[in-house]
Amino acid sequence: MRRGLRSVLSLLLACAILTLASCATVRPWERESLAKKPMALDPDPEETTLEQLFLDAREGSAGGYGAVGGGCGCN
Amino acid sequence: MRKIIIFAAAMVCLLVSAVPSWSASVGDKAPNFTLKDLAGKERSLSSYKGKVILIDFWASWCPPCKRSIPEIDMLYKKYRDQGFVVLAVNVDKDRRNVVDFLKNIAPEITVLLDPEADVVGAYRILGMPSSMIIDRSGLIRYIHVSYTAETLTQYVLEIRPLLEEKK
Numbered sequence: 001m002r003r004g005l006r007s008v009l010s011l012l013l014a015c016a017i018l019t020l021a022s023c024a025t026v027r028p029w030e031r032e033s034l035a036k037k038p039m040a041l042d043p044d045p046e047e048t049t050l051e052q053l054f055l056d057a058r059e060g061s062a063g064g065y066g067a068v069g070g071g072c073g074c075n
Numbered sequence: 076m077r078k079i080i081i082f083a084a085a086m087v088c089l090l091v092s093a094v095p096s097w098s099a100s101v102g103d104k105a106p107n108f109t110l111k112d113l114a115g116k117e118r119s120l121s122s123y124k125g126k127v128i129l130i131d132f133w134a135s136w137c138p139p140c141k142r143s144i145p146e147i148d149m150l151y152k153k154y155r156d157q158g159f160v161v162l163a164v165n166v167d168k169d170r171r172n173v174v175d176f177l178k179n180i181a182p183e184i185t186v187l188l189d190p191e192a193d194v195v196g197a198y199r200i201l202g203m204p205s206s207m208i209i210d211r212s213g214l215i216r217y218i219h220v221s222y223t224a225e226t227l228t229q230y231v232l233e234i235r236p237l238l239e240e241k242k
Contacts, residue, residue, distance in 0.1 A: 028203040029166040029195045035136040074137045074203050074221065 035072030098199035101218055105130070105209045108194040110164065110187040113173070118162070118187060126158045127237045128209040129230070131184075132195050134166045135176035137203045143222040147206075148182035150230055157238045158211070162187055166195050166203075206230075210237050 026034065037043050099105070105128075109119040120128070131147055133140040144163065151161045161184035167173050168190050177186065189195055198207070202220040208230070210216045217233045219226060 027192075027196070028200055028205070029132070029134070029192050031203065032134065032136050032168065035134075035138075072137060072203065074139050 031072040035074070098201070099207060099215055099218065101215055103215050105207065105213055105215050106197055108197065110189055110194060113170075113177075113186050113188070118185060120162065123160050123162070124213060125211050126160045127154075127211060127234060129159070129161045129206060129234070130198075130209065131161065131163045131204060131206040132166065132198070132200050133163055133204045135172040136167070139222040140176075140204050143204055143206075143226070144177070144182060144184075145180050146227045147230075148180065148184050150227065150234070151182075151184045154234060154238060159234060159238060161185065164189050164194055166190070166192055208233055208237065211240055 033039065042048050105120060107119060107121045109117055112118055120130075129147065129150075131143065133144060147161055147163065151159060163182070163184050163186045165173050165186060166189050170188060170190070173186070173188065187194075198205075200220070204222050206219045206222075207215050208217040208219075216237060219229070
């Protein structure tokens, strides 16, 4: 039984190693799809700015909405 | 104990295989390449030997490139008579995107197409856009990753002394 458990654990470990090894880094020149507008965290920054303006006026508060980012990772 | 050693060795092998083998560094000889330009003519880096070369890796989908390409073109027009050359290596998969991008800029720099990413992959750049300045003897002297408001000034400060160096 103990030996069987050890075999199963060894198999799981081997699978984990193989799966982790398949994690690949997206190279800077491969980010064409990531650079597309729908892939950005905020696809329409102008609309968000306008919404934020209305929200600020109504609620009397501002900020707390994170930072810009996503996309191609340029600059 | 033996199993632990085998496991540790396997982990080391996996880590080593994940590390890039070579990336362009300052002081390295710039690897030669041959690519086609927009007109379909083949151009080799080696044919520009003896000149100061700016290799700019760019793409139509890269926002900073909208600024960098016109400014680099301006730089080229200013220093070309002194032996300055720009090779703008584009990595777009679709040539039409490159043509659309350049339509309104009409640059005079040499635009080369690398749709299979053979050259950009060989140089293993760290970001998009990236640029390298190569001296008259073919050595990589400066590497820039990304393009900001200060990059053009930095280019000028680096290129001027290189243009004065002898072959």
